[in-house]
Amino acid sequence: MSHDGAPLLAVDNLQAWYAESKALHGMSFEVRQGELLTLIGRNGAGKTTTLRSVMGIVRRRTGSIRLAGEELTGLRTYQIARKGIAYCPEERAIFASLSVRENLALPPVLRTGGLSDDELMSAFPNLRARAGSGGTKLSGGEQQMLAIARILRTGSRFLLLDEPSEGLAPVIVKEIGQLILRLKARGFTILLVEQNLRFARSVADRHVVVENGRVVDTLTTAELDAGMARVKSYLGV
Amino acid sequence: MTRTLLLLALAVVACAAPLFVYPVLLMTVLCFVVFACSFNLLLGYAGLLCFGHAMFFGGGAYITGYVLKSSSVPVEVGILAGAAAAAALGYVVGLVAVRRSGIQFAMITFAIAQFVYFLLLQASFTGGEDGMQRIPRNALLGMIDVSKSSVFYYVILALTVASIALFYRIVHSPFGEILRAIRDNEARVESLGFKPERFKLIAFVLSAAMAGLAGGMKATVFQFATLTDVSWPVSGEVILMTLLGGLGTLTGPMVGAGIVIVLNDYLAGFGEWSLIAQGAIMLLVIIFLRRGVVGELGAYLNRHQIARKTWISGA
Amino acid sequence: MSNISTQLLFGQLLIGLINGSFYAMLSMGLAIIFGLMNVVNFAHGAQYMLGAFAAWILLNHFGISYWGALLIAPVVVALFGLVMERLVLKPLQNLDHLYSLLATYSVTLIVEGLVRHQYGSTGMPYESPLPGGINLGFMFLPWYRLLVLVFSLVTCIGTWLLIEHTKLGAYLRAANENPNMVESFGINVPRMITLTYAFGVGLAGLSGVMAAPIYQVSPSMGSSIMIVIFAVVVIGGMGSIIGAVATGYLLGLLEAITKVFYPQGASMVIFVVMIVALIARPNGIFSAREKTS
Numbered sequence: 001m002s003h004d005g006a007p008l009l010a011v012d013n014l015q016a017w018y019a020e021s022k023a024l025h026g027m028s029f030e031v032r033q034g035e036l037l038t039l040i041g042r043n044g045a046g047k048t049t050t051l052r053s054v055m056g057i058v059r060r061r062t063g064s065i066r067l068a069g070e071e072l073t074g075l076r077t078y079q080i081a082r083k084g085i086a087y088c089p090e091e092r093a094i095f096a097s098l099s100v101r102e103n104l105a106l107p108p109v110l111r112t113g114g115l116s117d118d119e120l121m122s123a124f125p126n127l128r129a130r131a132g133s134g135g136t137k138l139s140g141g142e143q144q145m146l147a148i149a150r151i152l153r154t155g156s157r158f159l160l161l162d163e164p165s166e167g168l169a170p171v172i173v174k175e176i177g178q179l180i181l182r183l184k185a186r187g188f189t190i191l192l193v194e195q196n197l198r199f200a201r202s203v204a205d206r207h208v209v210v211e212n213g214r215v216v217d218t219l220t221t222a223e224l225d226a227g228m229a230r231v232k233s234y235l236g237v
Numbered sequence: 238m239t240r241t242l243l244l245l246a247l248a249v250v251a252c253a254a255p256l257f258v259y260p261v262l263l264m265t266v267l268c269f270v271v272f273a274c275s276f277n278l279l280l281g282y283a284g285l286l287c288f289g290h291a292m293f294f295g296g297g298a299y300i301t302g303y304v305l306k307s308s309s310v311p312v313e314v315g316i317l318a319g320a321a322a323a324a325a326l327g328y329v330v331g332l333v334a335v336r337r338s339g340i341q342f343a344m345i346t347f348a349i350a351q352f353v354y355f356l357l358l359q360a361s362f363t364g365g366e367d368g369m370q371r372i373p374r375n376a377l378l379g380m381i382d383v384s385k386s387s388v389f390y391y392v393i394l395a396l397t398v399a400s401i402a403l404f405y406r407i408v409h410s411p412f413g414e415i416l417r418a419i420r421d422n423e424a425r426v427e428s429l430g431f432k433p434e435r436f437k438l439i440a441f442v443l444s445a446a447m448a449g450l451a452g453g454m455k456a457t458v459f460q461f462a463t464l465t466d467v468s469w470p471v472s473g474e475v476i477l478m479t480l481l482g483g484l485g486t487l488t489g490p491m492v493g494a495g496i497v498i499v500l501n502d503y504l505a506g507f508g509e510w511s512l513i514a515q516g517a518i519m520l521l522v523i524i525f526l527r528r529g530v531v532g533e534l535g536a537y538l539n540r541h542q543i544a545r546k547t548w549i550s551g552a
Numbered sequence: 553m554s555n556i557s558t559q560l561l562f563g564q565l566l567i568g569l570i571n572g573s574f575y576a577m578l579s580m581g582l583a584i585i586f587g588l589m590n591v592v593n594f595a596h597g598a599q600y601m602l603g604a605f606a607a608w609i610l611l612n613h614f615g616i617s618y619w620g621a622l623l624i625a626p627v628v629v630a631l632f633g634l635v636m637e638r639l640v641l642k643p644l645q646n647l648d649h650l651y652s653l654l655a656t657y658s659v660t661l662i663v664e665g666l667v668r669h670q671y672g673s674t675g676m677p678y679e680s681p682l683p684g685g686i687n688l689g690f691m692f693l694p695w696y697r698l699l700v701l702v703f704s705l706v707t708c709i710g711t712w713l714l715i716e717h718t719k720l721g722a723y724l725r726a727a728n729e730n731p732n733m734v735e736s737f738g739i740n741v742p743r744m745i746t747l748t749y750a751f752g753v754g755l756a757g758l759s760g761v762m763a764a765p766i767y768q769v770s771p772s773m774g775s776s777i778m779i780v781i782f783a784v785v786v787i788g789g790m791g792s793i794i795g796a797v798a799t800g801y802l803l804g805l806l807e808a809i810t811k812v813f814y815p816q817g818a819s820m821v822i823f824v825v826m827i828v829a830l831i832a833r834p835n836g837i838f839s840a841r842e843k844t845s
Contacts, residue, residue, distance in 0.1 A: 057732050081738035093733040097725040105719070106726055107737035154738060286650050333831055340592060340649060344786050345830050351779055352823040359816065469775075473661070476654060509669035516661025523655045524643055 006069070008033045008158060008189050009054070014063035015213075016046075016053045023049040025213040026063070031158075036180070036190040038200040040231070041210035047193040048090055050210070051160045054191075055087045056080045067158070082110055086151035090162040090193075092143050094135040101131040103146060107153045114155030124149045141172035148179065158189045165199045177203055197224075197231070207231075251394055260386040261458065266498045267397040268455040273478040273490035274404045275447035281485035282408060283440045284420030285335075288343040289350020290448055290475055292330075295467025296353065297323040297449025298456040299363050302372040305457070312375045312383060316396065316453035323449020324442050326353070331441035335434050338423070354467050368463030372456055386458075393454055400447060401491070407443065408487065416440055470512070477519045483529025492531050562691035564808040570697050570766065572804020573704035577759045578777065579784040579796035580708055581752035584715075587728045587791030588748050590649050591641060594656040597778030598663040599753045603629045603760020604769045605667060608678055618681035621761050629757025634750040641749065642742070660774070668771040675768025700762055707758070708797045715793060724748060728791065783826040 007030035016024040024046050031037045039047040052058040054065055056077040065072040072080050081087070086107075095103055104127065105117060121128040124145050130138060138146060144164055151159065164180070165173040173196075180203050184190060194200040200207060201221050209217040209231060217231075224231060254263055272294055279285045301319030304310060310318075334345045357363050364370065374384055383389040407413055418426045419433045426433055456462045465471065474497060482493025497515070504511040522529065528536060578600060585593045593599075606625035610616040616624065636659060644652045685694035715721035727734045727741055735741040760773075767773055784803055788795030803822055811818040 055736050057736065076742070077732065077735040078738050078740050078742075081736050087736045089733065089736075093730050095726045095729050095733075097729060098722055102722045106722060106734070108739060110738050151737070333827070337830075340653070340790075341830075343650065343653070344592075344782065345827075348783060348786065348823055348826045348830065351783075352820065352827065355820045355823065469779075473657065480654070509665040512661050513665035513669070516658040516663075516665060519658035520640065520655060520662070523651050523658065524640065527647075527651070 006033075007031060008068060009191065010064070010066045011050070011054070012064040012066075014050065014053055014061060014065060016049055016058050016061040018049070018058065018060075023058075023213055024053065024061070027210070027213065027215055029208045029215050029218065031189060031191050034184075034187055034189055035206065036184050036192060036204045038192045038194050038204040038207045039210050040194055040197065040200055040207050042195065045210040046213035047210050048162055049213070051087065051089075051162055051191070051193055054080070054160060055085065057087075081154070081156070084111065084156045085158045085160060086154050086156040087160045088147045088151055088162060088164065090166065092147040094138070094143050094146055096134060096136040098135050099131070100127055100133050100135055100138065100146060103135040104131075104150050104153065107150050109153060109155055111155035113157065115149075115152045117153070120149050120153060141168050141175070144168060144172075144176060145179075148176075152183075157187065158191070159183070160191050160193075162193045163195065164192070165194065165196050173199060201225070252391075255387045255390050260390045262498070262502055264386070264390055264393045264458040265455070265502075266495050267393050268451050268458060269475070269478065269494040269498050270491045271397055271400045271454065272448055272451035272475055273482070273494040274401060275444045275451065276475045277479050277484075277490040278404060278407065278447070279440060279444040280479060281490070282413060282420065283416045283437060285338065285437065285441070286343045286346075286476075287441075287444070288347035289353075289469070289472050290346075290444075291467050291469065291471035292350040292353040293323040293327060293445040293448035294452040294455070294471060294475075295357070295462070295464070296326050297452030298462035298466045299357060299369060299452075300449070301453030301456045302369040302462045303362055305372050305375055306369070309375055311379045312377055312457055313392070313396075315375060316450060316457060319453025319456065320446045320450035323452065324446035326449075327442045327445025328438070330445070331438045335437040335441060350467075350469070350472065354464065354469075357467055358464060363462075363464070366464065368461055368465075369456075370461050372460045372462065374457055374460060389458070393458065396450070396454060400450060404447070405487065412436070412439070474515065477515055477522075479529075480519060480522050480527075481529055483532030483535070484527075486529065486531045486535065489529045489531035493529065496530070558690045559692075561812055564812050565805065566691065566693065566697060568805040568808025568811075569801065570700055570804070571807060572801035573700055574759055574763055574777065574800075575780060575784050575804050576708055576797040576800030577704050578756055578781045579788065579800050580711060580793055581755035581759075582781060582785050583788070583791055583793055583796040584711075584724075584755075585749055585752040586785070587793075588724060588731075589641070589645070589652075589745055591652040591656070592649075593749075593752065594653055594778070595636070595659045595663070596656075596753075596756050596781065597774030597776075598660040599629055599633060599756040599774075600760040600763070600777065601667065601771065601774035602632065602663065603757030604678070604764040604773060605671070605760070606757065607761040607764045608676060608769045611678070618761070618765070622758070625761045626754040626758040629760070630750045630754030633753025634746060636753075637746045637749040642746075645745075660778075664771050664774065671771065673771060675770030675773070678764035678769050680765040696765055700766065703762065707755070711755070712793055712797070780822055783822045787826050787829040 009031040011030070012028050014024055014027040015022065027046065027050055039050060041047055049058060053061050054072065056072065056075060061073060063073070067083055067085065070083065072083070095106070098106065104120060115123065121131070126142050127146055127149060130142065135146070136143070148161070148164065161180070164176050168176070177199060180190065180192070184203070192200065192204060201224055204221060207219045207221070207224050208215055209219070219227065219231070276287070276290050279287050297319035300322035301315045304318045305312065305315040330346065330349050333349070334342055337345060358365060374389065377383045377392055383392055415426065415431060415436055419436055423433050452466060455466065478493035478497045479490040480493070481496060482491065483489025500514065501511050504514055526533060578596060582593055582596050585591060603625050606628050607618065607621035610621045610624060611618070640655050640659065641652055644655055680696045682695040682699055685692055715724055723734065723739060723744060727744060731741050763773070780803070784799045785796055787803070788799030803825065806821060806825070807818055810821045
């Protein structure tokens with residue numbers, strides 16, 4: 001699948017700090033329209049920080065982050081979200097004081113094309129069954145489904161997913177993989193952060209290897225398979 | 238070399254000051270300099286915001302007054318008695334409070350301070366709403382008559398210098414280092430095997446003692462002690478002094494104390510404007526001048542790479 | 553016990569309930585603000601006082617009656633809160649929250665000082681809009697106090713319903729837990745914070761209007777009640793609405809009962825309870841939920 005043309009997201013020399021400590025030392029990469037790109041690398045490499053910088057949650061940053069040509073670094077998080085980016089964090093961030101239904105309905109519909117509450121419930125039948133429960137009473141896999149489901153409500157077509165497979169049983173991971181592929185087939189652009197190489201290569205077109213807050217390599221899935229030994233050394237496995 | 242020269246100059250100024258400035262005003266400044274130092278020890282160095290420090294100040298004042306009125310002990314013993322009483326109160330309060338930090342610590346100390354206020358209001362020896370009047374200034378060392386303000390000034394000055402010297406020693410000792418470490422990263426200190434609560438408690442007691450000393454001094458300077466000394470506005474005032482002068486600097490709160498007392502004195506005839514000015518200054522300092530006068534000065538000197546005098550920024 | 557007349561007892565209980573109504577409403581506002589912003593709004597008492605003064609000024613300078621003031625004053629005070637949030641609290645939001653606490657304290661000094669400067673320290677009376685009452689046999693129940701009781705209950709229950717059962721409330725509850733996440737959905741959380749603060753402040757102003765006919769309108773009415781509100785919120789749990797309201801009413805009653813049986817202890821009983829509560833359950837009896845970010 002080729003995705004030519006102007007990139008949807010262009011990150012150029014992104015540097016970022018958490019308080020006084022520097023986490024990103026110059027990330028540069030592109031995400032093309034309709035592709036699924038993964039950021040892979042070991043713990044602490046700066047993958048999550050990159051996503052949070054794109055969303056503006058990490059505020060102290062320099063460099064350029066352009067979405068369809070528009071600079072994001074001066075904007076507040078809600079303004080960035082309204083440009084059409086949705087973020088699903090590593091910790092899922094399901095709200096304990098809200099029910100499943102309230103969690104699902106919380107993100108506002110920012111543009112057309114988002115799934116309605118009914119469609120979401122049909123797509124995720126488990127959630128319909130547990131609609132009234134407290135958000136955090138769900139299992140890990142169900143919470144991950146809820147986390148992805150609710151951001152689909154906004155209608156944003158560019159998704160940032162942070163380690164959706166983490167801590168989940170293999171059968172659930174497979175379900176999530178299929179969900180992600182279905183989204184990609186529907187034209188979503190997805191930036192995925194993963195440590196699980198196998199999961200990453202099963203869904204993604206390209207992989208960006210991150211180490212110490214920098215991009216050290218960019219590979220297609222074919223190249224990934226060919227150079228697996230090298231990549232594994234980056235991940236320290 | 239410059240530092241010794243500066244200290245000498247300061248000593249000369251301090252000794253000659255009563256010739257130029259009203260001694261009672263000078264002594265008030267000195268009392269609050271000690272009070273502000275005590276508060277700085279807790280907030281600037283241990284990171285604990287005690288929201289009712291007046292309970293130690295006023296408590297010390299009352300005990301000193303009571304001791305001096307009911308016996309003929311020398312004046313300095315009376316003042317030290319006030320400090321000791323405040324230390325005891327500090328120990329009791331500290332036992333409850335130091336298990337918490339941040340906002341909870343502030344709230345607990347606030348609550349207890351209100352409680353102490355009410356207790357002192359009800360207690361007979363304090364004279365209730367009227368306060369404790371006509372506290373005698375007993376002879377120094379049992380012999381030297383100190384009833385003249387210009388003479389008593391030197392007693393207060395000596396006590397102040399001793400307190401500041403003690404404060405300096407505490408801050409620059411291993412104990413002080415650990416306190417600062419607790420302020421910056423309590424969990425790390427605990428993981429090194431120290432018990433933060435013990436250190437916080439000791440700091441709290443020392444701070445309370447010093448505040449009580451300041452209160453006792455104040456009681457002998459004005460020769461009365463009132464509920465105002467234990468009240469919330471006084472707690473608020475010492476917070477302002479510390480913020481204005483510079484949190485975590487050695488001399489900041491002392492400078493802040495000087496500024497606030499002089500300002501209060503100047504605005505005394507203008508009714509409410511004293512409190513309004515306090516509020517306005519505190520607000521401006523919090524928003525724009527968070528490092529305080531001394532802190533900003535230190536930063537300025539740093540930036541222009543003039544030799545930094547270590548006793549401006551003691552941290 | 554039998555020589556304490558029922559009139560006295562029920563009369564005191566009514567006073568306790570009335571006091572408790574104000575404690576409940578004010579600490580609810582404080583708890584809402586703390587829950588979302590992690591800021592102890594020390595100016596809450598002063599904002600309550602501004603509500604009462606607004607009512608007084610509206611009556612004596614503009615001829616607007618109590619009922620008009622009930623609508624206008626809270627809005628005016630809420631606007632003041634809005635300005636305060638933008639100018640004072642927003643710049644401090646990324647710093648240690650003790651700075652925000654001290655900033656709201658300094659606003660209190662300024663506001664109280666200005667009011668005292670303009671109107672003096674003594675209280676000014678405000679006529680009850682509903683004079684008279686009904687004799688129930690075991691006690692005399694003034695109409696206005698009944699109104700205050702009912703109104704405060706309605707306000708507290710209404711606010712609770714708003715927070716627990718509406719979409720708006722869901723936004724607030726979610727933002728209490730994780731404001732960054734809520735903002736990442738595209739919701740303007742900074743504005744929500746400003747409006748929530750203004751709402752809490754408006755509640756304080758409303759309480760002030762309601763208080764005017766009962767307590768005198770005086771510049772220090774804020775500080776004296778603030779001390780109790782602090783205690784209420786600390787005992788009830790800093791971010792818990794139910795905790796604040798329940799504790800408010802209960803402490804009002806407790807104060808009243810103490811006054812009947814042990815008058816000297818009445819002013820201290822709340823602090824004793826607070827100290828005991830702090831030792832036993834530092835996070836409050838109705839603990840607030842944990843905050844993530």
